[in-house]
Amino acid sequence: MLVLGLVVSALAWAIVVPTFVTARPGTVQLGRNIFQGNTSARDVTVFYGVPYAQAPVGNLRWRAPRPVTCLHSAPTKVIDATSPPLPCVQGGTGAGDAGGAGSEDCLKVNIYAPANATTRSNLPVLVYIHAYILGNPVNWPFTHWVQQDPNVVVLSVYYRLSAIGFLATPELADPAVGDLNVGFLDQVEALRWVQKNIRAFGGDPSRVTIDGHSAGASSAELHLVANEPPSLFRGVIAQSVFRHAIPTLEQKRGQFQEFARHAGCATGGPVAQMACLRKASLTAIAPAQDAWTSYETPYKSWTPVIDGKIIRDIPSTLLLQGKFKRVPVIVGYVDPSDGRGIRATTNDTLVFGATIALGLKTFFPQVTEGDITDLERAFPASNYSDPFVVQTTVYVYRYNQPNPTLQQPTNIAHAAENWMMFEGTNTGLNGTTEFTELNAVETAFSEELIAYWLSFVRSQNPNAHKLAHSPTWPSTRSMTRLALQEDPAGSTTRSGITIEVEPADEVSMCAEVIRKIVPEQH
Structure with a gap:
């Protein structure tokens, strides 16, 4: 399937363990290739478009x-990695x-x-x-x-x-x-x-x-x-x-x-x-x-x-x-509370249809009317977790802050957290996007989110390096989750994030219904 290591020594800088960063600022050497990164941002070097295949x-x-292959005998080559591919x-x-x-x-x-x-x-x-x-x-x-x-x-x-x-x-x-x-x-x-x-x-x-x-x-x-x-x-x-x-x-x-x-x-x-x-x-x-x-x-x-x-x-x-x-896992919580479909932000839906039934039929064509009845009965305007949460450490969130640039600014739609975490990005067609500037309150909230995420990356625990004023994020073992939102009073120093209790029967109902339906579905 893939080249796994037993490769002729003349091939693939991609399989050669790099040995050093070159003395030139913003450069990295892999095999005979020297990549020149973009050093325009403060304290960060970005290497754009480095090939992996x-x-x-x-x-x-x-x-x-x-x-990627490259002959070791070839002369050293400087590759411009300063612009996005x-x-x-x-x-x-x-x-x-x-x-x-x-x-x-x-x-x-x-x-x-x-x-x-x-x-x-x-x-x-x-x-x-x-x-x-x-x-x-x-x-x-x-x-x-x-x-x-x-x-x-x-x-x-x-x-x-x-x-x-x-x-x-x-x-x-x-x-x-x-x-x-x-x-x-x-x-x-x-x-x-x-x-x-x-x-x-x-x-x-x-x-x-x-x-x-x-x-x-x-x-x-x-x-x-x-x-x-x-x-x-x-x-x-x-x-x-x-x-x-x-x-x-x-x-x-x-x-x-x-x-x-x-x-x-x-x-x-x-x-x-x-x-x-x-x-x-x-x-x-x-x-x-x-x-x-x-x-x-x-x-x-x-x-x-x-x-x-x-x-x-x-x-x-x-x-x-x-x-x-x-x-360990962080997962955007599923919240079908408005009856329209599967979502991870409060009003998030990717369902093509006005009801759970229509949405399930769109994405899961083999679902039966009986399955839909079981799901609607098990999850009436309530929340549920993933089946694997009882066997590993999972941190669950419900994102509850609208994207202020949308036509309906009170609707917390799919990708709302991306707008907040990625400098106000609203992606369009064919790889395009439009960035809008965050205000002071939004920036403070964004920094809270990023701190949780990068704390998880650093330690597999979102709390180890969180901001001091942010609440401790409980794992699902305590049957709670975070509702991620700005401070309602508009503070930049006080967190608006809250802890919500997850009813115990939601997880048990999910496991019971999913275990029944899964063998029939592909």
């Missing part, structure tokens, strides 16, 4: 990522918009490090993952995080998206035809790259935490159950998790055929179709992947699948069987 183009489309080819949201911006040569990382970091710094590492369909890592900057707490190194990952990252059909299980879950495998390869190279940037490969938002949080949770080395990370943060079905390969056959037809590769069977798709231009690929809402198939969204290799079964099944990595 080869460009997945031509015959490498829909193939597992391959490490193009994002991976973007998908559309399904609302009639068009994706297509970006590049296929995108398997890269951005690294934010304290300016004085050396190979001896041994700083904990945060790896950030965005969503499956579209996203550009520079839209979630971390410079201010490292300025606030210069005891971490942060890395954000570019990986293949939409159909380019998650095309699936049974024939792709044959290595002669292609590989499955290549977007997820990109993430795994990036984590492997971190293990081999992050010391050059001041990081400690034994202290890696994965963070993700929305479908990126889904990725973070999938890494908990994925068939990958447990040494790749030691903690997970899952913000506003976008939960969805993980289909079987047969359930994705219809989506593959619809995509191939829209891309002009409808004939000849899957093997010939894959050959056609590898030759197709992006001007054919992008509209085909953006047409997913019109596909005549129930499993139409671009998501990971059960491939029997990296994702071996339904995640909930693996969790209930105890087949997951027992690491």
